[in-house]
Amino acid sequence: xxxxxxxxxxxxxxxxxxxxxxxxxxxxxxxxxxxxxxxxxxxxxxxxxxxxxxxxxxxxxxxxxxxxxxxxxxxxxxxxxxxxxxxxxxxxxxxxxxxxxxxxxxxxxxxxxxxxxxxxxxxxxxxxxxxxxxxxxxxxxxxxxxxxxxxxxxxxxxxxxxxxxxxxxxxxxxxxxxxxxxxxxxxxxxxxxxxxxxxxxxxxxxxxxxxxxxxxxxxxxxxxxxxxxxxxxxxxxxxxxxxxxxxxxxxxx
Numbered sequence: 001x002x003x004x005x006x007x008x009x010x011x012x013x014x015x016x017x018x019x020x021x022x023x024x025x026x027x028x029x030x031x032x033x034x035x036x037x038x039x040x041x042x043x044x045x046x047x048x049x050x051x052x053x054x055x056x057x058x059x060x061x062x063x064x065x066x067x068x069x070x071x072x073x074x075x076x077x078x079x080x081x082x083x084x085x086x087x088x089x090x091x092x093x094x095x096x097x098x099x100x101x102x103x104x105x106x107x108x109x110x111x112x113x114x115x116x117x118x119x120x121x122x123x124x125x126x127x128x129x130x131x132x133x134x135x136x137x138x139x140x141x142x143x144x145x146x147x148x149x150x151x152x153x154x155x156x157x158x159x160x161x162x163x164x165x166x167x168x169x170x171x172x173x174x175x176x177x178x179x180x181x182x183x184x185x186x187x188x189x190x191x192x193x194x195x196x197x198x199x200x201x202x203x204x205x206x207x208x209x210x211x212x213x214x215x216x217x218x219x220x221x222x223x224x225x226x227x228x229x230x231x232x233x234x235x236x237x238x239x240x241x242x243x244x245x246x247x248x249x250x251x252x253x
Contacts, residue, residue: 066085
């Protein structure tokens with residue numbers, strides 16, 4: 001009996017735990033579905049807003065103008081969402097700094113996104129070819145607007161274009177780096193070859209010098225002065241002195 005009661009209690013606890021786990025999983029699924037629905041609604045609203053927006057293209061950015069000043073000038077005509085200004089190339093930037101002697105960032109072109117495409121179209125038609133104006137002390141007071149409305153153009157198209165340009169630029173940089181590495185490796189290999197050949201030539205020269213020195217040592221002949229030998233017949237050739245002559249010299253009797 002006691003074993004049966006214990007088994008019943010274990011079964012009851014297992015059923016309660018399984019029910020609680022099922023309830024937790026159901027709650028998690030419901031929360032996930034709610035999050036997905038919220039994200040869908042947000043995306044739908046953003047797509048609706050994006051369809052209403054319009055983009056204008058600026059083919060030229062005057063010197064000393066940045067996104068802050070551009071927003072100040074164009075925001076009086078309508079609500080502006082985003083602005084992107086493309087910086088100049090390195091070569092053009094160097095020439096600009098030499099000519100203007102300025103350290104400010106220079107831009108070549110730009111894009112402006114308005115909240116309403118009708119406003120963007122009206123602004124482009126109204127300002128294109130007109131004087132920028134603003135404060136008379138500003139450096140771009142007498143410059144002209146070069147602005148155009150881009151029909152059926154979205155900000156995502158711009159980001160895709162920029163990503164493509166960035167990818168192509170990175171690819172070009174990678175190709176240039178690989179070419180530079182190949183040139184460096186070729187130069188290093190040639191330097192190593194020249195060093196090896198110079199070392200071999202130096203070794204050959206040293207061997208030749210050693211051989212020449214050894215040959216010179218072998219060829220050296222030393223001459224020592226020697227007395228000439230007396231012939232055996234020399235005594236016979238000499239004249240014999242008489243006894244009378246010797247007695248006269250040495251005073252013999």
